Amino acid sequence: MSSYTNNFARRLEQLDRDAASKYDWEEKQAALLKELNRVDPEGVIRWFESRPLPQHSPAALAEYVKALVKVDRLGESALLKTLQRGACIIAFLFLHMCTCTLQLC
Numbered sequence: 001m002s003s004y005t006n007n008f009a010r011r012l013e014q015l016d017r018d019a020a021s022k023y024d025w026e027e028k029q030a031a032l033l034k035e036l037n038r039v040d041p042e043g044v045i046r047w048f049e050s051r052p053l054p055q056h057s058p059a060a061l062a063e064y065v066k067a068l069v070k071v072d073r074l075g076e077s078a079l080l081k082t083l084q085r086g087a088c089i090i091a092f093l094f095l096h097m098c099t100c101t102l103q104l105c
Helices: 002-022 027-037 040-051 057-069 078-104
Strands: none
Touching: 002 027, 002 040, 027 040, 027 057, 040 057, 057 078
16 A cells, blocks of 8 residues: 555544544545545545444445446445345335235225
8 A cells, every 4th residue: 555545544544533523524534535536446445344334424425436336346345235135125115015005906
């Protein structure tokens, strides 16, 4: 890992520590991840996957998805599997609702 990438890691760690006390941490987080994504998409992926979900802003999620696409790992990501599971659940509920409605006729 280059010193440039290490600098991003240190800045992101400091941002995580300061998150509770700063109102604009989501904007700073997104800006750092966007900059890091230009030079080290794997670094964005490592950072995102090592944090609990509530610490992720929508902009951080967007940078994570961009990083997955850049390194061609979207297809094997936990994110895609979660989205697919959600789609299956929605389809099941829709079919169940249609079946129940037809039985009432």
